[in-house]
Structures are given as structure tokens and as C-alpha cells.
Amino acid sequence: MRDVAVVAFSQSPSVRRETDCNEVEILIPVIHELRTNAGITNEDVDFVCSGSSDYLAGQSFAFVSGLDAVGAWPPVCESHVEMDGAWALYEAWVKIQMGYAELALVYGFGKPSMGDLPLTMALQLDPYSVMPLWPDAVSIAALQARLLLDDGVVSERDMAEVAVRDRANAKQNPYAQVKGDFSVDQILADPYLVSPLRKHDCSPISDGASAILLAAGDRAKDLCKRPAWIRGIEHICEPQDLGVRDLKRSRSTEIAAEKAGVRAGKIDVAELSAPFTHQEILVERALGLGSETSINPSGGALAGNPIMAVSADRAVAHATSGPCLQQNLICVLEG
Amino acid sequence: MSSTDESSLTASHKLEYSYKRSLGPVLSRFFTGIRDRQLLGAKRADGTVMVPPKEYDPDTAAALDELVPVGPGGIVKSWAWVSEPRRQQPKDHPFAYALIQLDGADTPFLHVVDTNDEAAMKTGMRVTATWADEATGAITDITFVPEDAR
Numbered sequence: 001m002r003d004v005a006v007v008a009f010s011q012s013p014s015v016r017r018e019t020d021c022n023e024v025e026i027l028i029p030v031i032h033e034l035r036t037n038a039g040i041t042n043e044d045v046d047f048v049c050s051g052s053s054d055y056l057a058g059q060s061f062a063f064v065s066g067l068d069a070v071g072a073w074p075p076v077c078e079s080h081v082e083m084d085g086a087w088a089l090y091e092a093w094v095k096i097q098m099g100y101a102e103l104a105l106v107y108g109f110g111k112p113s114m115g116d117l118p119l120t121m122a123l124q125l126d127p128y129s130v131m132p133l134w135p136d137a138v139s140i141a142a143l144q145a146r147l148l149l150d151d152g153v154v155s156e157r158d159m160a161e162v163a164v165r166d167r168a169n170a171k172q173n174p175y176a177q178v179k180g181d182f183s184v185d186q187i188l189a190d191p192y193l194v195s196p197l198r199k200h201d202c203s204p205i206s207d208g209a210s211a212i213l214l215a216a217g218d219r220a221k222d223l224c225k226r227p228a229w230i231r232g233i234e235h236i237c238e239p240q241d242l243g244v245r246d247l248k249r250s251r252s253t254e255i256a257a258e259k260a261g262v263r264a265g266k267i268d269v270a271e272l273s274a275p276f277t278h279q280e281i282l283v284e285r286a287l288g289l290g291s292e293t294s295i296n297p298s299g300g301a302l303a304g305n306p307i308m309a310v311s312a313d314r315a316v317a318h319a320t321s322g323p324c325l326q327q328n329l330i331c332v333l334e335g
Numbered sequence: 336m337s338s339t340d341e342s343s344l345t346a347s348h349k350l351e352y353s354y355k356r357s358l359g360p361v362l363s364r365f366f367t368g369i370r371d372r373q374l375l376g377a378k379r380a381d382g383t384v385m386v387p388p389k390e391y392d393p394d395t396a397a398a399l400d401e402l403v404p405v406g407p408g409g410i411v412k413s414w415a416w417v418s419e420p421r422r423q424q425p426k427d428h429p430f431a432y433a434l435i436q437l438d439g440a441d442t443p444f445l446h447v448v449d450t451n452d453e454a455a456m457k458t459g460m461r462v463t464a465t466w467a468d469e470a471t472g473a474i475t476d477i478t479f480v481p482e483d484a485r
Contacts (some may be wrong), residue, residue, distance in 0.1 A: 010459070014394050016382065050373065116421070120419055120425060126387075128358060128362055128366070128474065129362070129365075129387040129444070129474050130474070132473060132475050133424075133425055133432070133445065133447060133474060133475065134421065134423045134424045134425065135445060136417075136421065136424075138415075139415040139417055139432045140415075140432075140445075142415030142416075142432075143413045143414065143415050143432060143433070143434055143445070144413070146413040146414060146415065147412070147413045147434075150413070150458050191340050192416070192418070194416065194417055194418070195415065195418070195453060196415075199413075213475055218479035234347050239393035239394070240393070241385070241389070241393060241442070241444075242434065242443075242444075242445060243385065243386075243434065243442035243443045243444045243445075244385060244393050244442050265437070
């Protein structure tokens, strides 16, 4: 295994509706800031990988235009995943492991405000037996939440406490979208959005972009005083059918955490990207995190666009995809 | 060229996929069953029955081809109340999405329960499938209602 590290990171603020910029225009300052901070130019990068979803733009190959933010010259070796940027990072990590790249630029972007995001998410479900019913993402998550509530695995108060914690943490994060001091009793008095979920149980809809620079070995040490070394990275996917999965735990997170070596040492910081409060609890439990870990100092997905944690001795980053935590990626960083 | 020039060439254009996709051996039987007012599940190697059936077992990847009748009654294992349905969703009034475990099945599947209000919904309640007047062989041919409301 080659040593690979995150050497630079940049992001745009998470906003509910970016009205003045298209996706490329959101990305351009993010990519520019990344290259400036790392002191590199386009010529130095030998692999570019992006994560986004054409379904958000409602246009096939919409991701190609994203490359305009990187620049088309000199010719780049490039790839794209129709997934969160965390999976683009995984592909870049593999590329470096294979010896095909030393320095990789990874970015992710999304502008869901152009459509009805919860409904767009229905398009990822089985196209014959589920999708024609148009179950929106909030309803699907609500089905999982009620399973947990009925069985006493979580309570509505537990879920509200997660929202209060993340929104309070997000006050320190200038890029976060939903932040502030809330009381559990106050938000529990709100009406249901899709019963049993209230608005605070759902992540906000965010337009935004982020970018990361990955470097191998000595290259990482040259570019960065304190690189965040990737000590383990793994992603696991569960079956498509909700009915055959155990929705009361996140088995894929448990397996990914085991393979990525989460428990091999103390975790100082964990950034969990779970889009619903009950799912954040499931991920936290699947990772076996305790009181020694600071969870979501950025505010996590419930406060806006998640960021990678790079300021601790040992951190774990999480990303998810699909309905009800179907697919999960775990990355352990040390620096 | 003026807009009234009747010699202008015109051509109709319909945006569509010019091909059809087969549902395959298992889902074809499932949806033909729905058209014929019969719900089917797939029997797995361990004897359990999954609905909707799949061509391959999601855990063992073994091919599945034995379909058995299930339902039309079943139990609500979980539900979500949609108080403000979107235009595309199956009802134009408040309804529930539910995970329903049909009689004879071991896994729940997602469908719709049509009740007049949220207070009528309860985990563990019994529901039964009702069919549209004209079944076309689609998942939207059926809707579930509380068994005691029939």
C-alpha cells in the first residue's frame, strides 16, 4: 500500500438556493482556492475525478461541464462517478495506489435547488416495483425512523438531541447552512413534516461544492506541513430492496468501519454525513463511537454540506448513498 | 420566410425511447400476476419468501425461480404519513407509504395505504390489496386499505 494523504481542501458555503451561479460558477472559486492553497498549477495534477448527479440538473452528461472549472488544458486524465464526491475520492485513491497518479484533484458538486430533491431521489429506487409509486426521500427515511421508534431503538427526543448538537456545532462553521442554539423541547413542539419526521430531523437542501487534493508519499510532505494520511478507506453496499435489509442498524457501516480499521485506535473527531437524525444515530452506533470522540464539529449533513475532518490526530469521515443508509463509505485519517 | 408560408416543411417529434425492455423471467410473472389479481413472492433456499420477487437472492446470489402466491392481506410493519402529497404521488389526498408484509411472505415491501386520516394508521394493523378497475400489470394497479374498512 502506498501512503496517500489529503493535502488541501476547499469548499463553497452551503446555501438553500444559489440563484446567481450555475454549477461551474460555484466550482471555479473552490478549485481556484484549492490550487492556490496547495501552491500547484493544472500541470501538476495527473488525475481528476468528480462526483455529482446528472439527475439534479435533469440533463445527461451534465457533469462534463463541471470540468470547465478545472480547465481543459493541458489535457487531463479524468473520471466521474454518479455519486457523492467521497466515492470520487475513493477512485482517486485507487488510481494512486495503482501507481497511475501522484497528485489527484477530486471535487464534488450539486445544485439540487433546480428541482424537487426528495422526489428526484425516488429515481434511484427499483424502476418497476417501487419508483412508480414516487416515494420521496423524506417518506422513505420516515419508514425507517418509525421502525426504530416502534422498537425503542431511538426516541424522538434522541433524534431532536442530534439536531440540536449539530446545529450548535455548526455555529463554528462559516460554510454551514442551518445553525444556532435550539432547545430539544422547542423543536419537538414543531409539527411533523412526514410523520414521524419533523423538519429538524431532515438535512437541509443545499447547493454547494467541495474539492480535495490527494497526494502520494513524499509529494504529500512537500505540499503540506501536516498531511492527513488515509490509513483506511472502505465502502460497502447493501441490497436494493428495503424489505430484505435490517433497517434498524447500519450493517454496511459496521463492515466498512471494521475493514477501514476504525477501532484500531482512539478517534478524536468523526464527521458523519447522515441526512436524517435517526440515521446519524445508527452510523454513530455502527462506528462504536464513544465520549472521547467529537462528533460532527462541522455540524455534519444536518447543518449543510459535510466536510472532511483534517484537523485532528485521528479522524474518521463517513459518507452515505442510496435510501436508508444503503451504501456507506468510511475513511480513517491520521496526521 | 414568413410564418404563414404553407410550404414550410414540418415533422412531428415524440420524445421517447425507441426500444422496449423485457422485465425478465421473474418480474414478468410478478407483474402478469398483478394484472391477473394475484400477488406473488419468490421462495428462497432457506424457505423464506421475498416480495417483490427478484431473479437472484440478494444475500446468496442464487437464482430464484419458484414463485408462490402471497397476500392479498398483510401487516403494516412501518408507515409514513404524507400529509401534503406531490402531484406525481399516487393519491391526491393525504395517505401513507408503508412497509407491508403480505400473508405468506417473510419480507415487507413498500406500497401505499389509503385511509381517511392519520389516526386510522397503526403499526401492526392489517391491510388488504384492492385493484384498479382496469389492471395493466403495473405496481400502481394496487392500493392497500385497512382490512376492517372493506
